[in-house]
Amino acid sequence: MAMSIVAFENEKNLPLNELLLNVNENGIKRNIPALHEKWSESRCFSKYTPFPIKGGLVEEGAQLDQWASETEWFVKDMEWLLGLEHFRFWSTLVHNAGAIESVISFTQSAIPYYLSGVVRSSPNVFPLYSAALRRVLQVICRMITQHESDQCWIGKEYMGELLYKHYLISIPLLFDLLPVYGRENKHVLTLMLQTVFKLQPKYRQDLRVALQYLQSTFKTIQLQIETDRIDGNVATVGTLNDLAVYTLDCCSTLSLLVELYPEVRPLCSELGFEPSITNFYDNTIVLLYRNIFAKDNESPYLGYLNSARMELLLAFRSIVNLQLETILDNPNDSLLPADKFLCILTECLSDPTFVKDYQRHYPVERDLDILKQACPGLDFFKLDFVQNAYCGGEESALTNGHCEETIIPEENEGFGEATGGAVEEQSPGPSTVSAQPLSEEQKIEEQVQKVLDVLPHLGGGYVRKILSRYDGVEQAIAAVLEGNLPPDLAEADPTEPFIPADKLDSFFLETGIQRLNVYDGDEFDVMVHDTVKGVIKKGKGMPGGAKNLQQMLDDKSHVKEMKNRYQEYTNVCDDYDDEYDDSYDAMADSESKKIRLTAEMRNALVDELDDDEEEPEDEAPVGAPEKKPLDFCENPEVVRQRYEERRRSKFPPRQSGKPSEKDVVGKPKGQGQDTSVLQNRKHKGENKASRANHNRKQGATFKRNKGMIPS
Template sequence: MVIAAFENEKNLPLNELMIPLDEDGIERSVPALNEKWKDSRIFTRYTSFPFRANTTLVEEGAALEQWFSETGWFVKDMEWLLGLEHYRFWSTLVYNRGAIESVVSFTQSAVPYYLAGAARSSPSVFPLYSAAHRATLQVICRMITQRESDRCWIGKEFLGELLYKHYLVSIPLLFDLLPVYGRDNKQVLTLMVQTIFKLQPKYGQDLKVGLKFLQSTFKTIQQQIVTDRLDGNIASLTRLNDLAIYTLDCSTVLALLVECYPDCRSICTELAMEQSITNFYDNTIVVLYKNIHAMDNESTYLTYLNTARMELLSAFRGIVNFQLETVLDNPQRSLIPADKFLCTLTECLSDPVFVKDYQRHYPVEQDLDVLRQACRSVDTFKMDFVQNAYCLEDGANGLSNGYVEPLPEDDESFGEAAGGVAEDELAEAGPSTASGPVLTPEQQIEANVQKVLDVLPHLGDGYVRKILSRYDDVEQAIAAVLEGNLPPDLANADPTEPYIPADKLDTLFVETGIERLNIYDGDEFDVLVHDQIKGVMKKGKGMPGQPKNLKEMLDDKSHVREMKGRYQEYTNVCDEYDDEYDDSFDAMADSESKTVRLTAAMRNALVDELEDDDEDDAEVEEDVGQSGGKKTLDFCENPEVVRQRYEESRRSKFQARQGGFVPPGGGSGKDVVGKAKGQGQDKSVLLNRKQKGEHKSSRANHNRKQGATFKRNKGMIPS
C-alpha cells in the first residue's frame, strides 16, 4: 500500500476530504476518516503510583518500579498520538478503541488536586507524573479542537456528532477531569467544558442524569452512616476514611462544575440541588466528622472533610447566585427569581450548621441589599425574616465543627418584650445593657462551655466546666488545653466526663435538713415547702365540692334547678286558634282534587275488588249472626273446612272457564269422553277431541313419562 503525496489544496473539512491511495497498482480515493488510516498500536493504560492518603507519602518498592516502567510507555503513547497527522489522529481514535481507553485510564487513576502533594513529595515521581498529566490534557484538547490549521479542520456539527456517537467524550469523563485538572488548569478546563456543550447540545440531557447520580450518591453515603448507627455497628476507621475521600470527590465535582459551566445552574435549580447540599451537609458530613474525630482526633481526613464543606458551600453559593444574576439582568421580571431566592434560603433554615457556616463565608445581608435595590416589589416580610434568621449569627471565621450555639435574641424584639425600652434608654444604660439581655451566672457558664466545645468538640461538658473554673476567660482555657499546660489534677482527669446537674432533693436537704423520698419533693406541688400550690389537693374520699355520702347525694336537687330553665323555654307556646286557616286549607284541598278517569280494565278490576269486599263483609255478618256475638279466632283452622273451601273455589273457576262443566276427580277442563257410543256427541266434545289429537305430540310419548313419574312419586309403582 502506497500513499500518494497528499495536500489538502481545497481546504476541505475532514468529513468531506478524500485521500488518494495506490494499492497493488490500483489507484483510488479513500475518505480521510476511515479504518484504513488507523494505527494498530497497543496503547498502555495508566495506573496510579502507590502512596498513602493519610500521609501523602510515596511507598518505595517493586510496585513503584513497575509504575515507572508503565507510565514511561504511557507518556510515549500520548506523545505519539499527538504527533499523528490530522486524519490519522481521528481515524485512530475512532477505529482503535485502545487509544481512548488509554486516555480515560489516566483521568480515572490520576490523583486529584487535594492529593497532588503525594506526587510533589517524591523528586523521582513528580517529573514523570507531570509529563503524563500534561500529555493527557493535550490529547483531550486536540479532540475538541475544530480547526488546527487552514487545511486540517473538521465541521462543527460533524465533530459534535463524532464525539457523542463514538463516546470519545462523555459526562463521566468530564466528572473525572474536574478534580484532576480543575484547580491547576481552571481556565483551560472551563474553555474545554463550554466548548463540548456548544459542539453537542445532547450533552445537556446527559448532564442532568449525571447530577441526579450525584444526588443519589449523597443519599447513599448518608444511608451508610445511618445504617451503622441504627444497627449498633461501629464502622472501622478505614471505612470512614474512604467515605471522607468519596465525599470530598463528589463535592469537588459539583463545585467545579458550577464554576466551569455556569449554565448548569438552571439544571441544578430544577433538580433542587440546593436542598440536597444542605441536607447532606448537616446530616452526613458533620456526623462523619464526629465519628472520625472520636477515633483519631489528628486524622488527615478531618482536613479533607473541611475541604469538602468548603466545596459544598461554594457550590451552593454558585447555584443561588443564579437567581440574583437573573434579577440584575432583567429587573422588570425579577419578582419570580427573587421569590425563589428567598424561598431557597428559607428552606435551608432546617439545617442550622449549614446556615451558620454559609453566613460566615457568604454574608446574606449583602445579597438582600442587592435584592432590595433591584426588585422593589419583593415581599419585605420574607426579606426581614431571612435577614433575622441568618444575620443573627456571629461573624467569626472558619467552620463550626458541627456544634450550633443557641441564637441570641434580636435587640429590638427583646426590648419590646421587656416592656418597650427605647434605643436611647439602652444606650444610656451602658454598653453591657445595650448589647443584649443580661445573662445569669448559669447562662454565662453555659455560653462559655459552648464556645470551648466549638473549638474542642471531643471534650465532655463536665470536663470543660472544670477547666473554666480555673481560668478567667475562655481564650486562656482553650490555650491551656491546646498547649497541654493544664494543672496535674485536670491533666489526669477524664476528658470525656459529662456534666451531671445537681439533684433538687440534695439541695432541699441542705436548705431544710429534711430528707424525704417523694415524687413531689421540691417541685410546685410540695405542700411542705410552698404555702400556695398549684392544683387541688385531695384528702379522703371524693373530690372537693362533691357529696360526702349517699343521703347527701340524693338530697342534692341542683340538677333540677339546672333543667328548670331549659324546660321553661318549652312553655312559650302560642294557643291561639285560627279558624280561617282551616277553611283556607280545606278550600285548597278541594281545589287540588281532580277527577280520575278509569279505563275499562281498571274499572272491572275495581268492581271485582268491591264485590270481593262485599262478599267478605256478608260472610262476617252471617257468622256474627249465627254465633250471636263477635266471632273468636281459632288457634288452628279445621283442615276439612280448608279443603272444602278450596274445592268450591276450584269448581267455580272451571265453571267460569268451561261453561259449567267440571271434570270428575280433577284433570283437564276439556271434555273428550262425551256421551255413550251411538247417542251422538256435542260439538264441543268433537272439537276437544280434535284439539287433543293435534297437540298430543307436544309431550313426549303421549304424556306417559309424566304420568309414570307422578305415580312413582305417589308410591303407586315400586322403584
Template sequence: MSITINGELSNLEKKSLDQLVFRIPADDGLTPCSMPALHKHWAPRANFVTYVSLLTQYGRVKSGVELEEWQYNSNCFCKDMNFLLNCRHHEFWSYMVFQKTALAAVVSFLQRSTPFYLNVWSQIVQQQNIIEIYEQILELVLRIVCRLITNRESDEAWLSVEHQRELIYKNYLISVPMLFDLLMAVGDADPQNTAILRRIFDSLLRIEPNYKQDILAALSFFRTAFRSIQTQAENEGFEGAGGGDLDENAETPYDDVALYTLDCAYSLSVLLAVCPEVQALCAEIKLGQSIAQFYDNTIPFLYKNIFLINEAATSLGWLNMSRLEYLKAFRSIAYSFVEAAMANPVDSMPNAEQLIGLLTECLSEQTFVNDYGRLYPVELDVDILKQTCKNLDGFKASFIVQGYQQESKSTVDKNNPKPNKKTKNSSKLNNKNNQTLNKDTNISSSTAVAQERDIDLEVTSVLDVLPHLGTGFVRRILSRYNNGEEAIAAILENNLPPDLVNADQTEVYIPPDPQDKTYQQTGVKHFNVYDGDAYDVMTQDNPKCIIKQGKGMPNAPRDAAQMLDDKSDLAELKSRYQAYTLVSEGESSNDEYNDEYDDSYEALLESETRVVKSKQLKAGLANVEDVSDEESEDDQETAEDKSNLDAQTDRNKRLNFCENPEDIRARYEARRQAKWGNRNHGGNFDNNSKTRDVVGAPKGQGQDKDTLRNRDKKEKNKSSRANHNRKMGAAFKRSKGMMG
C-alpha cells in the first residue's frame, strides 16, 4: 500500500504496477479509499489533437493557408505529446490503456508522417521553422514508443515483463501496421535512426515473441500488394479500372501506383535491414522469388506506360528508387543464408542449398538477373559457401555464377560508373537511378535486336488484336518495327510508314513452295519435304546416315540381352528330338496299348441304371460283416480302414508312373459298396440287413436302446438330407437341368 507524502503519491514498497494500490480521499473527503495504480481514474483527459499531414496528394508540401493551419495544429500536437511524456508512470500507462484518444493521436502521426525517402524539404528550405516543428514531433512520438517498450523507469516506477506483454499485445498499444508506419517515418538514411529502429524491434520481439508471426503475415501481404500493383498498371486509364479519376495535380494516371510501389519497396528493405530475425521467415513464403518476378515484369511495364505519357514525370524517379530498394531487399534475404552458413559451418549444407535454389529459381527473370548481378556479385557469395560448406555441389555453384555473370558482363557500359555507392543526397540518388535505367533500356533494346525473331509468332499476336488484317500486310509492317507491340501501336495510331499507308490491308501471305527450292538445288523433282537433305538416299551417293535392315545397327556388337536371347543352337538339336516323336507299329496288336477296357468302363459308368446299382449293392452287402451294437465304434473302424487304404493307394500312386486300371476299378467298387452298405432307406435288401427304427414302441411302453440311438442320429443329421435342406436340393436340380 502506497502513501501520500506532501500531496505526492509514492511507492515506498517498490511494487510493480499491477500490484500497486494508492490511498486517495473519498468523495466525501473524510474516509480514504483504495485505487489501483492502473485505472481510468488516473486518465481523466479525453481530448487529444490528431496530427494533420504536411503533404498533399502525390508528395507535395502544403503552402499558403494550409501550411499555416498545419503549423498551428502541429504546435497543439506537440503540447499533447509532451503532456503524455510528463505523466507519471502509472498515469502514462493508464492513458495508453484506458484513454483510446491518446493512442489514436500517436497513431495519427505515424500514419500521416512524411516518408523519409521523399525529398520534400527542398521545397520549404526557406521555412526552417516548419522543418524544426516536424523533427520535434517525430522525436516526441519516438520517445513515447520507446517508453511503451521500457518496463523499468526507476525502482518505484516499473512493471513486470509478463504484465507489460499483456498490456502491449492485448490492448494493441503497438501493432504491426504501426511498426511499418514507424519504419517509414524514421527510415534508415542515418545510421543512428537504423540503430534506434533495431533496438525497438529487438526489444519488442523479446517482450512478445508472437510479433514474429504477425510480421510473417505482413510479409505475405507484400505478394498481394505486388499483384494489386500489376493489375492497376495494366488497367489504368480504362473506365472503371485503376486508381480512379485523374487528379489535377497528378502528372500521369500512374502516379499513385508508382508511389505505392516505392512505399512497399522501402518498407520491405528497411524492415529486413533493422530486423534480421525476419530474413529467415522470407524463405517460408518465397518472398525472394516474388520480388524477382515483380521486378522483371511489373516495374518495366509501369515505367514504359509512364514514359509514353510524360517523359519528365516525377514518378519515373520513384520507380528508379524502388528498383534499388527491391534489389537491396533481395540481397538481405539472399545474404541471410550466407551468414547462417558461416555461423554454423557444421550444418551449413541446408543454408547453402536454399541460397542455390533461390538464385536458380530467379534465373528466368533476365532483367532482375542483370541488375542484381552488376550490383551484388554472386561469385563472392558462392566462394564463401565453398569455403564453409565442403560438400557443396560445384556444378550447381558454377551454373549459378555463369548465369548471373553472362548478361551483366556483356552489357556493362564502361563509360558509366557502377551505382554501388550510397548517398544521402536524394538528388544525386535520382540522377544515379536515371543513369542506371537508361543503361538498362539500351541493354534491353540491344539484346532484343541480337535475338532471333519469331515472325510467325508475332503475326499471330497481332492478328489476335486486329483479326481483320491480312497476314501479308502484317508481315510487311513487322519488317519495319522491332516487335508486335510497336506494330499494333502504329496501326491503331495511324502512324504507319508512307509506303504502307495506302497498302492493301487484306493482303494474304503465300509462303514459297519448298519443292521449287529443292528442284533448283538438286535437279530432282520429288514430292517429299525431306527430299534433297543430307539423308536423302535418292540424291546423295554417300548420305549422312546408316542404312540398316532388320533389328539393330549393322555390325553392332551384341549386348547381354541379345546373347541370352540367342536360340540358334536349338536348330541343331531339332532333328535329334524329332526322332522321339515317332511310334513304331508292330505286326501284332499286342505291341500297342489297348485302352478298350477303359473306354468300356467309362461307358458303363455313364449308362448305369438303378437296377444295376441295386444288384451290385446286394452283392456287396452279402460280403459285409454284421453291424455291431455300437455303431459309432464300427464307423471309427471303417474310417481307419479307409484311411489305411487311401494311404496305401497314395503310396502306390507315387511308385507307379501310370496306375493299373484294375486297381482303380477295384478301389472304386469297394468304396461304392461300403457307401451303400451303410445306408438303409427302410427297404430290406436281404434278410441280414437291419432297419434303423426311429418309430419304436407305442408311447408309454418304453423304447429300446437302438431306437433312442437312431432318433438321436436322425435329429443331428436331418438338416443335410431330405426336405430339411431345400437349398442343396434346388442346387442339385439345377445342376441336372431340372428347372421345373
C-alpha cells in the first residue's frame, strides 16, 4: 500500500500532539495525526555490548573485533535516529520499543569516569567508544527538547506525560548517566535534570524511591561483608574487587546527584542520608579496605575505595551545607536550621574515622563562626560541645572520650597500619611514673567496662562476644545502638554474665591432681600460686616474735608504749570549782519539764510550802501523816464534781413551778405541759442533728485531755 505525504505544513504552529498531516494513500487524501504509529520506522536497532577487559586493560583479539563491528552499527543507528524528522523521531520512540532499549543498553554498559583511563589506553577502542558516547547523549538531549523550531515542538504537559508514560526517561536512566557523563558534561546534565523534573513532577516521587533504594544498597554491601566474616567464608579477590567498584559507583552517583541537582538535598536530609553516609564510611569502607589489603597490598582497587571516601565526604558536605545556605538567606529565621546543623554534627561523633577526615577537608570552625554571627539566640552549650569535639584536639575529635588508637585516612593514603598504611603516633603526655603494660585480659576487661559505662543493662559475657566481632569500643557501641548486630548476636541473651574459667580446671589439666577444697585456687593457695598474699605461719609463734620464754620476758617494748601513754595524763589540772556545780544545778532546774497543775493541787502545794516554812524540819510532829505525791492523773470523781459545780454556776437551778427557758423535761406525765416546754421539745427535735454523732467525739476528747481515758 503506497502512502506519501502531500505536504508538511504547520502554518498555525500547532504542537505535535495537535498537528494533523495530509496523506495521499492510493489516491485518497486524508489527515493523520503527526504522532502516529504509521510514522514509526520498523527498524531493528542494535544493542551496545561492552568491550572485553582483562586485568584492567583492553583485551585484544577476536572479541574486540566483534565489539568494534557491533559498535559501528550501534553508532549508525543513533545517527539515523537523530536524522529523522521531528514527528518521525517521536513516533519511532513511542511505537518502536527497540529504539529506547538500544539507548538504555549503552547507559547500562558504558564505562564510568573513574575507568576512562582504560578506554584512552587503547587506540582501537577510544575513537569508536567516544562516537557512541557522544551520539547517545545527543539522542537523550533531543528527547527532552521541547522546541526544535517554530513548527516542530511539543506542549509541556503532553511531553512530560509522554516521557513518563512510555518510560522514555526514567530515574534509573538518569542515575546511569551520572557516573558516565557527570564529570565532563556537568552543565549538560544539570540542564537535563532540571528540565526533566519541570516537565513531569511525578519523577520526584520516583526519585524518593530511588534514594531509599540507594540507602538500602549501603546496608546490603555492609551486610555482605559482615556475613562472610561471621560465617567464616573467605571472600575471593574477584568478589572484593567487585564490591569496591560497586561501592565507588554508588558513592559517585550520590555525590554527583546532589552536586548537579541541588534541589534534591532537602529530600536527602528528610530521608536521613547524613547518618547513612557516616556509618557506611566508618564501617563498610574501612572493613572492605582491610580485606582487600590482606589479599593484595598493592591492589588498584584500594585507590577506588579512597575515591569513594572523597565522594562521600563531598556528598555529606553538600547535604549539610543546605542548612548553612538557609541561615545565610534568612538570618531572622535561622534558629531551626542552625539547631539541625548542630544535631547532625553531634550524631556523627559515633563515627570517629569520618569525623577526622571531614574535619581535615572541611574545617568546622568556619561553619560555627557563621552560626555564632547569624544566630544570637542559639544554644551555645551545644555549639561549644561540637566545637570541642571537632576542634579540641585529636583525642576528643576522634576517640569520643576514649583513649584508643584510631585509623586516620588521608586523601591519597590507606586506612592505617591495620590496612597497610601509616598510623599517626600520639605523643604521650609528660609523666613521671612509667606505667606497667596491661595484660591481654586487663585490656579486654577495660574495654568491657567502657561499654558497660554506656550500656549498663548488658551482661559482661554478652559484651565480650560483641567486642570479639569488632575492632574497637566505638564500633561495638554503635552496632548495639543502631541494632546492626550479626544474626547470632541479635538472637543471644543480652544479659548473659561473664563466668571466668575455673583455676582448678587448669590445675587439674596441668598436674592431674584433683583437689576438692572450697579454698582451692584462691589468692592464698600455695599449690596454685608461686607467691601468695599474707604471712605463712610455720611452727610456734609469729614471724618477728619471740622464739622462747626468756626472749619474751626480756622484751620491754610495751613498757615504753605505756610510758608514752601515761605522759599524756600529766597535763590534767586538779583544781575544783564549786560554782560549776551550782550553775549546773540551776541550769538543770530551769530546763526541767514543767508539770501542769490544777487549782486544787496548786493550793495543796502552797499549803505544804507554808507548813514547811512555819515548822522547821527538826521540829516535825512525830505522828504527822506523810505528804502524798502528786497523782499521775487526776481523780475522775474530783473532775466530775468540778464540772458539775461549773455547770451549776452557769445554769442556776430553776425555781419551783417555773420552767427554764429551754426546759424540755417539764412536769410529770399526766399534769400537762407548758407552751414553752412544748416549743423547746420541738426545737430540740429539729436541731438535734446539727452537731455530728451527738457530741461523742467532743466528749471523748474532753475526757482524754483530762486524763480519764488512757492514751
